[in-house]
Amino acid sequence: MNKNPNRAAICDVLMEQAAADKDIVVLCSDSRGSASLAPFAKKFPEQFVEVGIAEQNLVGIAAGLAKCGKKSFAASPACFLSTRSYEQAKVDVAYSDTNVKLIGISGGISYGALGMSHHSAQDIAAMSAIPNMRVYLPSDRHQTRKLTESLLKDSKPAYVRVGRNPVEDIYEEGNVPFVMNKATVLAEGKDVAIIACGEMVKPAKDAAELLEKEGIKATVLDMYCVKPIDREAVVNAAKKCGLVITVEEHSPYGGLGAAVSQIVAAEGLGRVINLSLPDDPVITGTSKEVFDYYKLNAEGIAACACENLRKEL
Amino acid sequence: MTENYKVLSYELRKQVVDMILEGNGGHIGGDMSVIDILITLYFRQMNISPVNQDDPDRDYLIMSKGHCVEALYVVLAKKEFFPIEKVMQEFSRFGSPFIGHPNNKLPGIEMNSGSLGHGLPVSIGIALANRMDGRKNRVYVIMGDGELAEGSVWEGAMAAAMYKLDNLCAVVDRNRLQISGGTEEVMAHDDLKERFRSFGWHVIEVEQGNDSDALNVAFEEAKRIKGRPAVIIADTVKGFGSSVMENQVSWHHHVPNDEEYAQIMKDFEERKEAARHE
Known part of the structure; x- marks a missing residue:
């Protein structure tokens, strides 16, 4: 059974590309551990912004960075990212059309026993209803990698939801059929x-x-x-x-x-x-x-x- | 001859009032309190014009109190980002890009705003990006005093100080009124200076917040501050420029009737003439 959660696949891609692309910036709201982004923060401190437990700040700052040409990846638990900072996602990201990728980690009911405050069973509905916001839920680590690589190539807003736990592979490494926005x-x-x-x-x-x-x-x-x-x-x-x-x-x-x-x-x-x-x-x-x-x-x-x-x- | 910014302010105030009349709506009181801040920034401080509007080294302004967009439109038109006639004809009209809040599909407007409490975090992102890229430009954000009740402002206040953003200058348009009444009755914050200081900011108070010369001195001071962000608390008068509107809560969002319009224009003209001879 695969032990690499989808969130770690996002970090892997960002780590691979951040050395050559100084415009990649990762933001966390005291969530670098749960987002599997601690290695990124350690290796690229100049391209990492910690905002503390402040999701509105997370998304607003991500939008400001993107305004200046940065490729912002703002990662926070999906339950908070899709609700606490919803208005920033709507106004500062989607409406202002900034290159911010909102990474909702531990999405859905990943936090199981922690209860409804930590579940994000409403995030697709909320994010889909915002004009100019795309919504992606990759299935396994290989597809997550492909999706992340593809998102790095565009400059439009997007929301990505990944779960907390490793999931079984759907695809084989090196053989992942993937066309952006095609099932x-x-x-x-x-x-x-x-x-x-x-x-x-x-x-x-x-x-x-x-x-x-x-x-x-x-x-x-x-x-x-x-x-x-x-x-x-x-x-x-x-x-x-x-x-x-x-x-x-x-x-x-x-x-x-x-x-x-x-x-x-x-x-x-x-x-x-x-x-x-x-x-x-x-x-x-x-x-x-x-x-x-x-x-x-x-x-x-x-x-x-x-x-x-x-x-x- | 140096520009007389007071004279300019009354010329632009007239345009704001005409625009609100044409568009049948607008945040007239706040426009009047904030316009001298905008004039000082756009004509005396910021490195920004239609020529360098896409230059990454330009200075940035985020109009966090987006409802006072009419004042921003007339200043941007004066800077020749778009013709004033076009704004006058199209403001708030069907299909117009000149919406009642800043729209970044228009030249000269960096970000959409309108919901309060967004501008400071966005400005922090801009200031961080510019510092990452080794740029020397400056970032300005204008907030209303009523806006400071938004929690996100204080999330931003923490982060700006934590990241020692001395390329960032916030301005509070402290006109002491909001839609429901006096700021101290709605949600008190008369200890604003102490609040920002306790968050680690350099605080500059401008007692004459509708005086461009006084504001200019404050902006110069802010530029000299190293290692922390600066906030200018500009004590302004809501509705500044005419006795009809000044310090009147009912003029937060109001379209003048014929009688009021005549008096406002008369007041502007008299004050403009007085300013010409100062």
């Missing part, structure tokens, strides 16, 4: 389309394997780009399958499921079932315990597919 097709079947993002991609992929044993062919999309969503991929999957299941570590409102539903409904292509966290404070537990409880696992996704295809697993 990655992990399986192609005609019976059901499973569209997932972030940590839900792995159970989506596993669910397809379970369904395969039952003779059900699933299409699986890794929709790491929740905004701008890959509309074409959604349309193709819905056209092919008719039944679409979305899976996300997020509230039922305003996330991946909502975005996919809008497209499928507008095109009149089929049904969308949204598997998500509930509209409630999430039950206490580790990520795995919580996902299992809410059936956000391979078995739950497969069962949902079967039920909706009126078949028994």
Whole structure:
């Protein structure tokens, strides 16, 4: 099992490029450890800004740096970054169009037992609703690396959510299909389309394997780009399958499921079932315990597919 | 002959009032209190013009009290960033880029603002970037006194001192009024000097905050301070320039009627003439 969390992959890329690119600046709000960015701070102190526990300051300062040509990466727990500094994300980053990449670490329910204050089950909805803000939830460390490399090449605002714990690889090192703002097709079947993002991609992929044993062919999309969503991929999957299941570590409102539903409904292509966290404070537990409880696992996704295809697993 | 900045201030005040009349809205009281700060910065202090507006060595201004954008527009027009006629015709109109708060898609405006408490942290980022790049330029941020109730201002106050940003100068337009009443009744901070000092800032108080010469002396002092940021607390008068508006809370956001307009223009003209002979 991979021991490198996605957040560390971001640090790796920034470390590789910071020596040659002095405009890369990393900002933390007493979060360098939890963001896996302590090695960056140590190696590149001149390109690192600590703001203390002050998320509004974090994002405002990041925007000011970007105004002067810096490539700002502001990393803070997603729960705080997507709420406490929401207005700075809206005004200083998106509206002012500054080159700030907001890195929401320990996203979703990564902080499990710490409770709702530390969960960010609303971040996709919040960030997606801001004009000129992109939203990315990479699935594994290899895709996170590709995404980070790609983000370093553009100068537009973006919000990236990564989880706290290492997750199993979806892709193989050196063989990571990645096109910016295009979903990655992990399986192609005609019976059901499973569209997932972030940590839900792995159970989506596993669910397809379970369904395969039952003779059900699933299409699986890794929709790491929740905004701008890959509309074409959604349309193709819905056209092919008719039944679409979305899976996300997020509230039922305003996330991946909502975005996919809008497209499928507008095109009149089929049904969308949204598997998500509930509209409630999430039950206490580790990520795995919580996902299992809410059936956000391979078995739950497969069962949902079967039920909706009126078949028994 | 040296420019008479008082005369200029009344000419520009007239434009502000006309713009607010044309656009049927605007933060007239704050425009009148802040305009001398803007004039002093743009005409006597800052290295900024349409020619060097993209030069990384330019001086930066962030208008954190973005609602007083009308005063900023007339000063930028006077600096020839855009024609004053265009602002007058388009301010607040359908589809116009001349919005009621700063819009950085316009020349001369660095950042969008409007929500209070954003400017200081943004300015800190700009000051840090310039220092990282070894530049000698300066960064200015103008905040209102009511704005200082925003917690993010004090997050910024901490960071600016921690990073010893002596290339950063904040200005507080201390006009003592906000939309609901006197600042000391809404959220008191009459110990402003002590507050900034306790955060590690160099504090300069300007008793005549609508006097460009007095402000200019303060900006010169701020430039000499090393190792910490400076804040100029400018004791201004809200609605400065006409007895109709001065120190009147109801003029925070107000469009003058015909009678008021006539009196305001008369007052401006009289004060301008007096300034011409000072």
